Amino acid sequence: MTFNVTVEPEYSLVDNTYALSIIPSMGSGYFLTSQFFVGLEALDLNFYQGDNLALSESVVSLGPVFSYAGNNWWATLTILPQITDLKKGGLNLTNSQRWQIRLATSFIL
Numbered sequence: 001m002t003f004n005v006t007v008e009p010e011y012s013l014v015d016n017t018y019a020l021s022i023i024p025s026m027g028s029g030y031f032l033t034s035q036f037f038v039g040l041e042a043l044d045l046n047f048y049q050g051d052n053l054a055l056s057e058s059v060v061s062l063g064p065v066f067s068y069a070g071n072n073w074w075a076t077l078t079i080l081p082q083i084t085d086l087k088k089g090g091l092n093l094t095n096s097q098r099w100q101i102r103l104a105t106s107f108i109l
Helices: none
Strands: 002-012 017-031 036-049 054-069 073-085 099-107
Touching: 017 054, 036 073
Parallel strands: none
Antiparallel strands: 002 017, 017 036, 036 054, 054 073, 073 099
16 A cells, blocks of 8 residues: 655746645555556645635546566556545546556566
């Protein structure tokens, strides 16, 4: 099981505004073999904006994770459909994607 938090501060020089994204994510899974892993990941994109950095959206995505590990490398594919916007209700297709598909890789040099 894993838990990560990503924090992304933003500042616009053009209109002198601040914004902040806080993105907690959690995942868990199971090794089917010594090299192949399947799991589930949840992600909650929280976007704060305005002078007081008020929460404007909280978009939740949930989906499967597929990983493969070789001798000196690994690759992970995550497919995250948007489930709901906890702040506004329903899907938020104005500021967020309906689907997030992520591919991460790593290798030893």
